[in-house]
Structures are given as C-alpha cells and as structure tokens.
Amino acid sequence: MKTIETHSPRTLEEALALLEMMGDGIRVIAGATDVVVQVLERKKDPCALLNLSYLEELRYIREEGDLLAIGALTTHREIERSPLVMAHAPLLAEAAFIVGSPQIKNLGTVGGNIANASPVADTVPALMVLGATLILRSRGGTRTVPLAGFASGPGRTILKPGELITQVLFPVLRHDEISFYERLGQRRLLSISKVGVAFRARRRDNRMTNVAIALGAVAPRVIMAPNTAAFLEGKEYAAVVAEEAARIVETESKAITDMRSTDTYRNRMAGALLIRGMARVCEGITGL
Ligand SMILES: Cc1cc2nc3c(=O)[nH]c(=O)nc-3n(C[C@H](O)[C@H](O)[C@H](O)COP(=O)(O)OP(=O)(O)OC[C@H]3O[C@@H](n4cnc5c(N)ncnc54)[C@H](O)[C@@H]3O)c2cc1C
Structure with a gap:
C-alpha cells in the first residue's frame, strides 16, 4: 500500500x-x-x-460591522447550528443543514465546498445570493474576489498556485429581507442535489425589491437567474406571480441529462422549487 x-x-x-x-x-x-x-x-x-484541519485560526463565524465573516475551515455543522447564521443568513443555515449526513457535516468545510467548484455544492447558491466575497491568501499577499467569479467550471477555479481560501464574507440580511434555499435530491437528505434554488429579496408591504436568485446543479457552475429576478423586482407576492416567475426560471436553468436526472425534469423542478420557497417565506405555507 x-x-x-x-x-x-x-x-x-x-x-x-x-x-x-x-x-x-x-x-x-x-x-x-x-x-x-x-x-x-x-x-x-x-x-x-x-x-489544513488543525488551523483553528480559520474556524470561526463572527460579525464584522454589517458583515458576517466565516473562516474557511468552518464545518457545515458549525454553520447549520450558528445563531449568527440563523439570525443573519438563514438560507445559508438551510443549505448547510441539507449537506450529506452528520458525519459529512462534521468534517466538510465551507472552504472545501467552494474550492471543489462543483455545480451541486449546496452552500454556493446561498452564498451567491448573499453577495459573498472570498479572501484568498498566499505568501505573496491577500486578494478579495467575488464568489460569483470564482469557479469557471466543474473543478476549475481562479485560485493561483500557493493560494488558499481563508474567509467567506457577506453583508448580513436586513430585518425586512426574506430568503430561502430549496433543494431537490433523490431523497430529502443524504443525496446530491439534482437542482438547488437560492433566493433573497427585500420585502416591504408585500412588494419585493433587490431580488437575487441563484441556481445549483443546472449548469457547469452555479449560476444566477437575472431574468427571473428582474421579473419579480417591484412586484407584490402572489401565487400567480410565483408561477409566472417559475416559467421564466425554467428557461434560465440550463440543466443537462445525466444519471441523476433529465434536463427537462431538472429545469421544471427549478420552477417548482421557486414556487415552493416563495410560498414558504411569503405565506408560511410548507409541505408543497
Ligand atoms: C457521502 C457524501 C455526501 C455529500 N453530500 C453533499 C451534499 O449534500 N452537498 C454538498 O454540497 N456536498 C456534499 N458532499 C461533498 C463534500 O462533503 C462537500 O463539498 C464539503 O464541503 C467539502 O469540504 P471538505 O473540507 O471535505 O473539502 P476537501 O475534500 O478537503 O477539499 C475539497 C477541495 O477543496 C480544496 N480545498 C479545501 N479547502 C481549501 C481552502 N481553504 N483553500 C483552497 N482550497 C481548499 C481541496 O484541495 C480540494 O480540491 C458530500 C460528500 C460525500 C462524501
């Protein structure tokens, strides 16, 4: 051996x-x-x-002014259970909750989830709609890069030789913002994503603004859904609005057919997850 x-x-x-x-x-x-x-x-x-697993200095979740900073070595378990994450970025707690099994959540880190650059990574869509940036460190210095531009395809990133992700950083959600992460797998837990939808928006008098939507597992990397977000911008929530948004998100979803699913099914499910998530956070309806 x-x-x-x-x-x-x-x-x-x-x-x-x-x-x-x-x-x-x-x-x-x-x-x-x-x-x-x-x-x-x-x-x-x-x-x-x-x-890297002994680098305690990269294992933390803390507030830095209006930002939440998470060390790259922080595990999914720590994120899922963090009162700060639950209060300021509940969709990230939802994404971490859904990862793998308790064993995987106790070992797997947010830095590893991002650096692996898989389109099915669950924390990435949530972090994308939060507008996350990454701190990259090498002996030569420090770079701050947007998460949205970090992965260029499956397993491919802009990390340079000698660089590590040390921190993920994003603005905390305001009290009038709603958010969710919905995912479809073969089973509710212990399965890899067929499609994941992350959503955040400001909601005042039922009207949504600053809408951001990210889709996982439907393209070579996690993508944003700008047309759906633009459609929802300024609209009041209603079931019929969510259904119309779902039809648009299905056209922005660029799924492929593989052993886990067909492209048509995945694209349709992106719409279904959007409807389910919006009903949950706007109307308190669960179990759709
Ligand atoms: C049974 C099973 C179930 C799983 N279920 C899910 C799931 O439901 N959802 C999901 O998203 N993932 C899932 N995963 C994948 C995996 O657990 C996660 O992607 C996890 O977050 C990876 O983190 P890690 O620390 O283990 O990464 P590692 O395996 O240690 O590393 C992954 C990659 O990232 C690089 N890397 C790690 N840390 C850094 C850093 N700080 N800077 C630069 N590069 C770094 C490594 O070189 C490697 O290329 C599953 C895996 C298994 C085995």
Whole structure:
C-alpha cells in the first residue's frame, strides 16, 4: 500500500510556506470529504497532502460591522447550528443543514465546498445570493474576489498556485429581507442535489425589491437567474406571480441529462422549487 506524506501545519503562515515550497507536489485537504472520493475514483493522484484541519485560526463565524465573516475551515455543522447564521443568513443555515449526513457535516468545510467548484455544492447558491466575497491568501499577499467569479467550471477555479481560501464574507440580511434555499435530491437528505434554488429579496408591504436568485446543479457552475429576478423586482407576492416567475426560471436553468436526472425534469423542478420557497417565506405555507 502506498503511504502518503501528510503535512499538518498549526498556523496559516506555516501552511502557506509549505504550499509555496512544494508547489504542484502537494494537495490541500480540509475535511477531505471530496478529496477522498476523488482519490478512490483515481481522478487525482494521491501526492503529498497539506492537511489544513488543525488551523483553528480559520474556524470561526463572527460579525464584522454589517458583515458576517466565516473562516474557511468552518464545518457545515458549525454553520447549520450558528445563531449568527440563523439570525443573519438563514438560507445559508438551510443549505448547510441539507449537506450529506452528520458525519459529512462534521468534517466538510465551507472552504472545501467552494474550492471543489462543483455545480451541486449546496452552500454556493446561498452564498451567491448573499453577495459573498472570498479572501484568498498566499505568501505573496491577500486578494478579495467575488464568489460569483470564482469557479469557471466543474473543478476549475481562479485560485493561483500557493493560494488558499481563508474567509467567506457577506453583508448580513436586513430585518425586512426574506430568503430561502430549496433543494431537490433523490431523497430529502443524504443525496446530491439534482437542482438547488437560492433566493433573497427585500420585502416591504408585500412588494419585493433587490431580488437575487441563484441556481445549483443546472449548469457547469452555479449560476444566477437575472431574468427571473428582474421579473419579480417591484412586484407584490402572489401565487400567480410565483408561477409566472417559475416559467421564466425554467428557461434560465440550463440543466443537462445525466444519471441523476433529465434536463427537462431538472429545469421544471427549478420552477417548482421557486414556487415552493416563495410560498414558504411569503405565506408560511410548507409541505408543497
Ligand atoms: C457521502 C457524501 C455526501 C455529500 N453530500 C453533499 C451534499 O449534500 N452537498 C454538498 O454540497 N456536498 C456534499 N458532499 C461533498 C463534500 O462533503 C462537500 O463539498 C464539503 O464541503 C467539502 O469540504 P471538505 O473540507 O471535505 O473539502 P476537501 O475534500 O478537503 O477539499 C475539497 C477541495 O477543496 C480544496 N480545498 C479545501 N479547502 C481549501 C481552502 N481553504 N483553500 C483552497 N482550497 C481548499 C481541496 O484541495 C480540494 O480540491 C458530500 C460528500 C460525500 C462524501
């Protein structure tokens, strides 16, 4: 059996130095829940590993003025249970809740979910509508980049050699904002997304403004649905409005057919999830 050299730095500085020194010869792991699967499927060679999981300095959820800052090593479990996330970004708590199983949620990190650049990653649509930015650190310095431009396709990102995601940052939702993350999988839990819909809007006197919608699992990367958002802008919520929005979102959903679903079904379900989510947050109707 091949042994894999593993480095487990205790500080970010040490991790960045190792990453710079070893270049392509080392692979970053956080919770390793994606990497282990990739290694088993032999999609990636098990070279030396840089294990970030001891970097306590990257495991936090805190308010910074009007922003919520989440360290890259924060697990889905920590996000799902965080009173700050529940109060200021409930749709992110919903997304973290739905990830995998308790075991996966205890290991899998938000940084890993983003860096893996999978179109089915559950936290990414939620973070996209929150307008999240990422802090990327290397020995050479720090970059702040919008999450929306981070992934260019499955497994492809703008991360440069030597860089790590260290933080996710987004404005907290205001008291008059509504939001949801709805996902369809083979089962309610313990399944990968067939389609995910994240939504946020300001709602005053039933009228919606600043609408943002993101779709997961229906394109090579998580995408926004600007036409649907524009249609809803300034409108009062009503079931018929949600149904019309659903027809538009189905045209913005660019799903493919694969072993999990057909393109037609996924596109239709994007609409159905939008109707379900809007009924839930606007009317308190559940179980649709
Ligand atoms: C059984 C099972 C069920 C799952 N269910 C779901 C699900 O329902 N929803 C979902 O979204 N995902 C799911 N996943 C996928 C996975 O658990 C998540 O994507 C998780 O968040 C990955 O985090 P991690 O810390 O384990 O990443 P890792 O596997 O450690 O790393 C993933 C990738 O990110 C890179 N990376 C990690 N951290 C950083 C960093 N800070 N900076 C730069 N690069 C970094 C690694 O090099 C690697 O390329 C599931 C996985 C399994 C095995």
